[in-house]
Amino acid sequence: MSDLRYVGRDIARNDIVQKVSGQMRYLADLRPGGTCHARLLLSPVAHGRVKAIDGTEAAKVPGFIRLFTAEDSPRRRYNSALFLPDQQDLKDQPVFTDRPLFVGDMIGAVLAETDEAARRAAALVRVDIEPFEAVTDPVTALSAPSFRDGFPQIVEGRLSCGEGAAPREGHAELTTTVRTPKIHHAAMENHICRSHLDYDDVLVVQSPCQMIFTVRFVLSELFDRPINRVRVIKAPMGGTFGGKQEVMIEPACALMTLATGLPVQLNLDRNETINATRTRAASVGTVRTVVDGEGYFLHRETDVVVDAGAYATGGHRVAMAMGKKLFRLYRIPSQTFRTRTTFTNTTPSGACRGYGSPQIHAITEIHIDLLARKLALDPAVLRLKNLVEPGDLDPTGAPPLGNARIKDCLLKGMEHFRWNERIAAEPGDGRYRRAVGLACATHGNGYFGSPYPDFLSMAIRLCEDGTLLVNAGLHELGNGTLTVVAQITGEVLGLDPSRIVVTEGDTQTAPFDVGCVASRVTYVCGACAYEAAEKLKTLFRDQIAEATGKDAEGIELDGEVRFDDGKRLSYGDAVCLIAKVLRQEVGIYHNYAPKANPASFGVHFAEVEVDCLTGLSRVTDFLAVHDVGKAINPRLLKGQIYGGVQMGLGMALSEELAYDRSGRPKNDRFSRYPLVNAPDMPPVDVLLIEEHEPGGPYGAKSIGEICTVPTAAAVVNAVNRALVTELTxxxxTPERIIAALAERESNKTGRGGQEQVMFSRTTGDSH
Amino acid sequence: MKISITVNGRLHEADVAPTTRLVDLLRNGLGLTSVKEGCSEGECGACTVIVDGKAVTSCTTLAFQMDGKSVTTLEGIAEETLHPLQQAFIDHDAVQCGFCTPGMILSAKALLDANPHPTRDEVCRALEGNLCRCTGYLPIVEAVLDGAERLSRS
Incomplete structure (x- = not known):
């Protein structure tokens, strides 16, 4: 499709000049007068009961306005992930609580005239808390006494297909347990929110969020206000990665505005953002796979304990999302998945780039490599025997996989990365060991086929000067959403994307959209934009025909109006002509609901070098291969992949939110939370498989989440190969690597490693 | 405390409390909101400014320490047109959410002012105190290397 003018091209993102010149105004950069500032009072204990709060000293701070506590909180509780009234997730979170369940739980807030006064006053509030025993480990939480005041301590979910595999001669099996860490999103902009009351009693909330309509719904329920009197406006955003997806600090901010009538800005510091918002859920997964004598998967059982933290939030949705991925990557005739979401006295988990996918793939892909080792097979070969093919169905009845090009990803990647040559190389036996590893992954394209309805609308209009306004409830997260939608509509209408403005969400003016989440923006919203632009084009042509008396068949729209008699008209002049002659606007409203939810795929290849003396691992080379259908903007797409790889490297090697026995966070600041920085990054090569996904705009499908999904497993597999360990x-961390090396040494000198595999291969293969 | 501080080439007299941080003076006092605050402990580099030629985190610097010094923020590096580094950031798509960008560009500029022809390694080292969660740093490093080329040609 080389005739495309804007799609498939490296168009610069719409807001990049503002961003490189420091003119992008994030919420914290706005300085209208009269806004009051709030600071939260966060629980210093992981579990307890507030006996008393004394604001006497705080009230003496000049500029102090008011102290808020649990007594000011609505009796109603909420769940930060809900967006329609019928959704049944547990509503267990109060706005302000006197029964704090984690360090960082909101027990109140101080409102003052300035941020400085709010901080000073908050520091002077005396809180008397009776501390209780804390539960910090999700597995311990399965049997620990519940701290949840009547809410369930375990939420269970299951998925399955097939009928199991009877043990037969020649079959082999392996069981592995993998633990994945609790992770901070680390968007560079901390959480922030502003609210005020507008004329006509409309509560206005500005938030750098991902789901304006979810925020609107939760606020409307919590404060018992009509939905049309809650206006949520998406603010410019300094990163999210899911951390700003759920309703987070908006309820506290809105509560203060509603109680006082004042405009309020609520800022969080880094330490507060880490403790008081959301994390990636920690998980502990045990996988058992049964294979036949040739390495074909016969049956798999996966049991995952997911740490929701202290409140339900979207935690159990994450757990179920993990399970769904298991049925969409390999052909496995029989499979069971059980998850138990448990609760700990730690920061609640929730959405985080991949929504459980990086965790479940770490669990299964590390397991598959260990299985390959036991079977003495190349891990790429074992996967190739079992990977899904284009057109495969999901055995659980979920939507079909679509044009599933995972095998292309793996085969092309193997060639590009020189896999066969590199896998054959010895890791060495000196201080530095080097090896390669890979992992495969799948992820979705929206909500279709899930319990959550997937749809949106857009209104698009040609203006009197021929520019285009796409009125949508979108959220630019920094990933290029607005640019991509401009490219798609521009392609259809022959308009340069620089002449198109795509709006971000404002619940009062934008059509409904479930949110910029679930890897649905390009595939679902992009398809809506495509259809809307086509519809507008048809209307425009008909209007021109009617206004000019010419035949619609003879009108071409290609950035300008071309008549078959050679005459031309600019879009702007045509719009004005239609206004004058027909008294009509050139605009349409289009509703779109996807009819498919294909799978996106990726394979990551990593080369690592491990220092056996220090235990430090360094990723020295990396290849990411992705089945993207079609790259609407290859440069922006690669940018997503580089960032996804970076997050995955952190998950593999350095990032973990840890707690002491009393539930106190050990590393709730950047100086103690090692993120990947520029010198840590390996060169990352990207290979795109563009084989057209039906239903996607110009054949495109998702990339934003899938690109961080296989990373951690690929790195761990490389380390395990380099060290001949079974790190799971x-x-x-260096400590874990040194410990594993020490254990390997003692096993060598002792009786030999724990033999986990039961391999009953006889002489002839039974398959 | 009264201080004289040159910011983006203009001399300012300011009266600051002993606890006022440079980031507060720049953002709240002078309205230079390109300076971002991300961690408040000098770890993320979002608040980086250039002080007498060196990249400094303005959240760990007190305003009174700036008496007699010259500070450059992102607002001060471009005049009529974008600085070549800014243009290189655009051309390499070295920006996603944009929150780390001002600090990144200033760390890069401080490097290039002192070392106009850095190696890739030197660029990575110069940016090691600037965290970015979006880009994986690779386009940023490319942009800085390209920016060095452009500056040496201009």
């Missing part, structure tokens, strides 16, 4: 507890 992430991240692979």
């Amino acid at each position: 507890e992430l991240p692979l």
Whole structure:
């Protein structure tokens, strides 16, 4: 499709000049007068009961306005992930609580005239808390006494297909347990929110969020206000990665505005953002796979304990999302998945780039490599025997996989990365060991086929000067959403994307959209934009025909109006002509609901070098291969992949939110939370498989989440190959690597490793 | 405390409390909101500014320490047109959410002012105190290397 003018091209993102010149105004950069500032009072204990709060000293701070506590909180509780009234997730979170369940739980807030006064006053509030025993480990939480005041301590979910595999001669099996860490999103902009009351009693909330309509719904329920009197506006955003997806600090901010009538800005510091918002859920997964004598998967059982933290939030949705991925990557005739979401006295988990996918793939892909080792097979070969093919169905009845090009990804990647040559190389036996590893992954394209309805609308209009306004409830997260939608509509209408403005969400003016989440933006919203632009084009042509008396068949729309008699008209002049002659606007409203939810795929290849003396691992080379259908903007797409790889490297090697026995966070600041920085990054090569996904705009499908999904497993597999270890507890910190090496040494000198595999291969293969 | 501080080439007299941080003076006092605050402990580099030629985190610097010094923020590096580094950031798509960008560009500029022809390694080292969660740093490093080329040609 080389005739495309804007799609498939490296168009610069719409807001990049503002961003490089420091003119992008994030919420914290706005300085209208009269806004009050709030600071939260966060629980210093992981579990307890507030006996008393004394604001006497705080009230003496000049500029102090008011102290808020649990007594000011609505009796109603909420769940931060809900967006329609019928959704049944547990509503267990109060706005302000006197029964704090984690360090960082909101027990109140201080409102003052300035941020400085709010901080000073908050520091002077005396809180008397009776501390209780804390539960910090999700597995311990399965049997620990519940701290949840009547809410369930375990939420269970299951998925399955097939009928199991009877043990037969020649079959082999392996069981592995993998632990993945609790992770901070680390968007560079901390959480922030502003609210005020507008004329006509409309509560206005500005938030750098991902789901304006979810925020609107939760606020409307919590404060018992009509939905049309809650206006949520998406603010410019300094990163999210799911951390700003659920309703987070908006309820506290809105509560203060509603109670006082004042405009309020609520800022969080880094330490508060880490403790008081959301994390990636920690998980502990045990996988058992049964294979036949040739390495074909016969049956798999996966049991995952997911740490929701202290409140339900979207935690159990994450757990179920994990399970769904298991049925969409390999052909496995029989499979069971059980998850138990448990609760700990730690920061609640929730959405985080991949929504459980990086965790479940770490669990299964590390397991598959260990299985390959036991079977003495190349891990790429074992996977190739079992991977899905284009057109495969999901055995659980979920939507079909679509144009599933995972095998292309793996085969092309193997060639590009020189896999066969590199896998054959010895890791060495000196201080530095080097090896390669890979992992495969799948992820979705929206909500279709899930319990959550997937749809949106857009209104698009040609203006009197021929520019285009796409009125949508979108959220630019920094990933290029607005640019991509401009490219798609521009392609259809022959308009340069620089002449198109795509709006971000404002619940009062934008059509409904479930949110910029679930890897649905390009595939679902992009398809909506495509259809809307086509519809507008048809209307425009008909209007021109009617206004000019010419035949619609003879009108071409290609950035300008071309008549078959050679005459031309600019879009702007045509719009004005239609206004004058027909008294009509050139605009349409289009509703779109996807009819498919294909799978996106990726394979990551990593080369690592491990220093056996220090235990430090360094990723020295990396290849990411992705089945993207079609790259609407290859440069922006690669940018997503580089960032996804970076997050995955952190998950593999350095990032983990840890707690002491009393539930106190050990590393709730950047100086104690090692993120991947520029010198840590390996060169990352990207290979795109563009084989057209039906239903996607110009054949495109998702990339934003899938690109961080296989990373951690690929790195861990490389380390395990380099060291001949079976490391399964992430991240692979130097301490864990040194411990594993020591254990390997003692096993060598002792009786030999624990033999986990039961391999009953006889002489002839039974398959 | 009264201080004289040159910011983006203009001399300012300011009266600051002993606890006022440079980031507060720049953002709240002078309205230079390109300076971002991300961690408040000098770890993320979002608040980086250039002080007498060196990249400094303005959240760990007190305003009174700036008496007699010259500070450059992102607002001060471009005049009529974008600085070649800014243009290189655009051309390499070295920006996603944009929150780390001002600090990144200033760390890069401080490097290039002192070392106009850095190696890739030197660029990575110069940016090691600037965290970015979006880009994986690779386009940023490319942009800085390209920016060095452009500056040496201009």
